[in-house]
Amino acid sequence: MLLFPEIDRKKTKKKVHDLLNTYRSLVRIAGEKHSPNVTAAYTFEMKSTNGEFSRKADKVIERKYLAEVELSKITEAMNQLDEYDRQLLYDKYMDRNFTTNIAIYMKHHMSESKFYRELDKAMIRFAESYESGKLLIEK
Template identity: 35%
Template sequence: MIWLLNIDFDRTVKNAYKLLNKYNDLVLLSHTDYSPKVTASYTLEMHSQTNKVSKQVEDMVMLHVDAENEVSCIVKAINKLDTENRRRLYDAFVQTDLNRTDVMIRYGESRKSYYRKLKVAVYKFALAYQGSERLIEQTDDITS
């Protein structure tokens, strides 16, 4: 676990931002008729798929399956975080009817404070993400 000391915070956050900014596109690409519902504690829950007609594996396009898996991994990583960070990520990346300025007003935070706290939430998401090795950037300098 010594490698955790060498994480490049800014590059890791940048990689996680790229993935989270694609979340809504992945939901559309996965051809699912749902997005996760949010509980009072901002835990995301995928809707049941029991009402869907099952398709033959050979009829499925791998792109759609990959997108659905990616959405699931993102949801799982968000759910590993505390309520405050889940709420920030949900409002910033999942919810589409509010822009960032509206969210800042809702939180009663300055722009600088909002983005600083969002950056920390995104960093924690990167650590919790199942494919975190894709997101986490490490520095070579062990002494820092």
């Protein structure tokens, strides 16, 4: 097994996109107290939990717990990235105020093509960071 095998970038980016596209739903399912705070440097900090679970049906509790676990994994992977990558991914997938790609690349003062190149790089780096490369698809 190679340490750095050739990566299928297209399939890897699709997996990252699919995962990060669920971020807003995960926050809603886990509850507001489990959504990470985002600092000025786009560092994600999980809010402390008291281990309190509602006394609803087991499926609801399990769904909430799984959402909390997934948010923790995403937070850990995001914090392994540099601030620039975190900011791009946050603006694209995590900001509560859904923003168009056009607004994002205008906010960052970049061309459309540069935005997509930089976003692609950030997605690959996220895939490498998430659970030690779990999202990477080899060719």
